[in-house]
Amino acid sequence: MLGLNKKDMTLLIVVTILTLSAPFILNPFPTDSAMAQFNAGYPDLMQRFAIFGIFAIGFNLLFGLTGYLSFGHAAFLGVGSYSVVWMYKLLDYNVIWGLPLAIVTSGIFALLIGFVSMRRSGIYFSILTLAFAQMSFNLAYSVLTPITNGETGLQVYNNDPQVLMGANEASSPHLFGLVMNSSAKVGVGAWEFTFNNGYYFCGVIAILVFYLSIRIFRSPFGMMLRAIKSNQTRMAYTGLNPRPYTLAAFVISGMYAGLAGGLLASMDPLAGAERMQWTASGEVVLMTILGGAGTLMGPVLGAGFIKYFENIFSKINDTVLHNWFAFLPDGLEDFVVFLIHPFIGKGWHLTLGILFMLVVTFLPGGLVEGGQRIAAMIKRTKEDEDTPAKTEPAE
Amino acid sequence: MGILEVKDVGKRFGGLQALGDVNLSVAENTVHAIIGPNGAGKSTLLNVLVGKLIPDTGSVMFDGQSVLGRKPYEINQMGISRVFQTPEIFIDLSVLENMMIPCFAKRDGSFRMHAIENMHDEKDIVEKAESMLEDMNMADKREMHAGSMSRGDKRRLEIGMCLAQEPRLLLLDEPTAGMARADTNNTIDLLKQIKDERDITIAIIEHDMHVVFSLAERITVLAQGTPLVEDTPENIKGHPKVREAYLGESA
Numbered sequence: 128m129l130g131l132n133k134k135d136m137t138l139l140i141v142v143t144i145l146t147l148s149a150p151f152i153l154n155p156f157p158t159d160s161a162m163a164q165f166n167a168g169y170p171d172l173m174q175r176f177a178i179f180g181i182f183a184i185g186f187n188l189l190f191g192l193t194g195y196l197s198f199g200h201a202a203f204l205g206v207g208s209y210s211v212v213w214m215y216k217l218l219d220y221n222v223i224w225g226l227p228l229a230i231v232t233s234g235i236f237a238l239l240i241g242f243v244s245m246r247r248s249g250i251y252f253s254i255l256t257l258a259f260a261q262m263s264f265n266l267a268y269s270v271l272t273p274i275t276n277g278e279t280g281l282q283v284y285n286n287d288p289q290v291l292m293g294a295n296e297a298s299s300p301h302l303f304g305l306v307m308n309s310s311a312k313v314g315v316g317a318w319e320f321t322f323n324n325g326y327y328f329c330g331v332i333a334i335l336v337f338y339l340s341i342r343i344f345r346s347p348f349g350m351m352l353r354a355i356k357s358n359q360t361r362m363a364y365t366g367l368n369p370r371p372y373t374l375a376a377f378v379i380s381g382m383y384a385g386l387a388g389g390l391l392a393s394m395d396p397l398a399g400a401e402r403m404q405w406t407a408s409g410e411v412v413l414m415t416i417l418g419g420a421g422t423l424m425g426p427v428l429g430a431g432f433i434k435y436f437e438n439i440f441s442k443i444n445d446t447v448l449h450n451w452f453a454f455l456p457d458g459l460e461d462f463v464v465f466l467i468h469p470f471i472g473k474g475w476h477l478t479l480g481i482l483f484m485l486v487v488t489f490l491p492g493g494l495v496e497g498g499q500r501i502a503a504m505i506k507r508t509k510e511d512e513d514t515p516a517k518t519e520p521a522e
Numbered sequence: 523m524g525i526l527e528v529k530d531v532g533k534r535f536g537g538l539q540a541l542g543d544v545n546l547s548v549a550e551n552t553v554h555a556i557i558g559p560n561g562a563g564k565s566t567l568l569n570v571l572v573g574k575l576i577p578d579t580g581s582v583m584f585d586g587q588s589v590l591g592r593k594p595y596e597i598n599q600m601g602i603s604r605v606f607q608t609p610e611i612f613i614d615l616s617v618l619e620n621m622m623i624p625c626f627a628k629r630d631g632s633f634r635m636h637a638i639e640n641m642h643d644e645k646d647i648v649e650k651a652e653s654m655l656e657d658m659n660m661a662d663k664r665e666m667h668a669g670s671m672s673r674g675d676k677r678r679l680e681i682g683m684c685l686a687q688e689p690r691l692l693l694l695d696e697p698t699a700g701m702a703r704a705d706t707n708n709t710i711d712l713l714k715q716i717k718d719e720r721d722i723t724i725a726i727i728e729h730d731m732h733v734v735f736s737l738a739e740r741i742t743v744l745a746q747g748t749p750l751v752e753d754t755p756e757n758i759k760g761h762p763k764v765r766e767a768y769l770g771e772s773a
């Protein structure tokens with residue numbers, strides 16, 4: 128169905144169900160319980176899951192398939208955001224104008240940067256992309272202030288033209304009147320679930336581009352990209368020119384990044400240069416590797432994992448800790464809080480770093496490998512149960 | 523006029539004249555062996571033919587067209603395929619996928635953006651790749667990870683991949699080097715079969731005289747970057763200059 132084999136179709140269906148039911152699944156704890164702070168089912172975070180999922184899926188099309196490690200993908204994210212905010216300023220708040228533009232402009236950017244960077248491979252390619260991204264950041268931050276509004280960031284002002292703006296039109300991003308930041312809250316017993324337009328908009332787009340990425344993975348083009356990763360020499364001596372293939376992969380993944388950037392601005396009508404900084408480029412690398420580069424689900428898991436920790440760990444502060452450990456004697460309580468303190472709040476990066484090291488060391492295939500190992504273990508124990516009287520074969 | 527005409531080709535590496543005034547003509551549909559002691563310039567000559575190296579002087583014509591200045595993939599698309607000394611295959615792909623890639627290259631040229639097309643719809647490619655695997659006696663290995671095969675099988679696959687492109691000239695650089703006797707004999711049989719069944723010209727570099735004399739119809743002896751003699755295997759065997767320069771040392 129849909130040009131997918133059975134296994135891929137199952138994966139797509141599971142992802143679709145999970146995405147659509149995320150407001151329930153991510154809110155397992157009652158609103159008033161102590162565990163409520165671990166709930167992730169609020170619009171802002173769920174939007175981030177979807178958007179950074181898209182970013183990482185696109186990044187994986189380049190890195191996972193061809194092995195070319197770009198350290199500059201945040202540049203495309205920024206380009207996407209600026210494109211969308213400009214459409215708000217010139218036309219109106221309907222995201223239908225900005226998002227296609229975000230994909231096109233980031234595609235053009237990726238073509239230019241990729242054309243130059245792809246002349247090299249390995250570490251030189253990575254350094255070139257990093258240099259271009261930092262250049263883009265600096266341009267956005269200072270040189271191109273008339274376009275990017277410099278360090279203040281690009282936003283919509285009252286005196287902007289907004290030529291298509293209707294009299295009754297919403298004054299925040301919307302899709303033909305479907306306002307992104309409006310939500311419906313549904314209370315069920317002690318629980319409260321939030322259904323946000325913006326999240327569902329991002330979620331549906333994420334499902335579509337996830338489907339697209341499966342198709343690319345399984346296409347002849349995807350196979351060519353894996354062949355390039357495997358052996359460029361054989362590629363060239365088989366009459367194939369690797370350059371346009373890798374460049375096409377670079378442009379496609381740049382467009383994914385541009386779409387993600389555009390969606391960020393669709394949720395919150397702002398665009399700032401910091402979105403293009405190298406830390407943002409590094410983050411998508413972490414997401415992809417943490418989840419499992421070259422796998423379909425890996426980048427999505429990695430993006431979710433990192434965004435969850437970023438939001439949840441950074442919210443835990445000393446007061447929360449003191450509450451948790453209030454049962455301990457005073458001196459001991461302070462000591463435990465003192466020990467944990469560096470890993471929470473602003474220190475969540477430290478926690479992330481440790482988790483990353485653990486995953487890369489013990490699960491080189493990322494979280495996906497972890498899942499596969501668990502699945503294999505369950506299968507094995509099941510088989511053991513099924514054949515209780517198993518005898519050792521005599522040799 | 524041969525299908526491959528090498529005229530006055532010279533190549534220096536710094537102070538070393540790796541090739542000097544090489545003239546070589548390979549007739550269509552023959553097996554032509556190039557032999558010579560270590561460092562004679564055989565691999566250098568091959569690298570010139572496939573576009574990996576550009577010679578300082580001379581010309582290389584394939585089927586009436588110059589190959590000089592063209593990129594390896596362009597020369598390959600002209601109809602020259604190359605088998606490497608250590609098998610170059612896609613070790614991370616399945617055997618069938620390895621075989622499909624040259625089929626795509628043959629059908630679609632050096633680049634085609636088929637990102638949305640489905641592999642299941644590429645029936646002609648899959649069929650061709652499968653029949654090629656059958657020809658190579660590898661049909662049972664189609665789902666196998668190419669990197670996990672034996673060296674002999676990798677060589678066999680690589681030769682099959684080259685043949686899938688239906689090249690007019692197949693170049694082999696020491697295809698049996700480092701192989702066990704059984705694998706060597708298998709490779710000889712395979713090449714014999716290819717020569718009998720297909721319209722193809724084969725140029726082979728080889729140290730193993732058993733391989734050379736089982737296959738070659740013409741032999742060129744290269745020594746210190748220049749062709750010493752070119753003749754039939756019978757005459758080469760008895761040639762005094764050759765015995766002195768080459769066979770005397772190794773046989």
Ligand SMILES: Nc1ncnc2c1ncn2[C@@H]1O[C@H](COP(=O)(O)OP(=O)(O)OP(=O)(O)O)[C@@H](O)[C@H]1O
Pocket residue numbers: 535538540558559560561562563564565566567
């Ligand atoms: N890229 C290079 N740079 C410098 N010198 C080179 C290069 N390639 C080959 N040579 C030198 O050129 C000479 C010819 O080398 P070549 O590899 O063509 O010999 P060969 O006949 O293939 O030998 P063998 O039988 O050992 O494979 C050698 O002296 C070698 O050291």
Ligand SMILES: [Mg+2]
Pocket residue numbers: 564565566
């Ligand atoms: Mg050699």
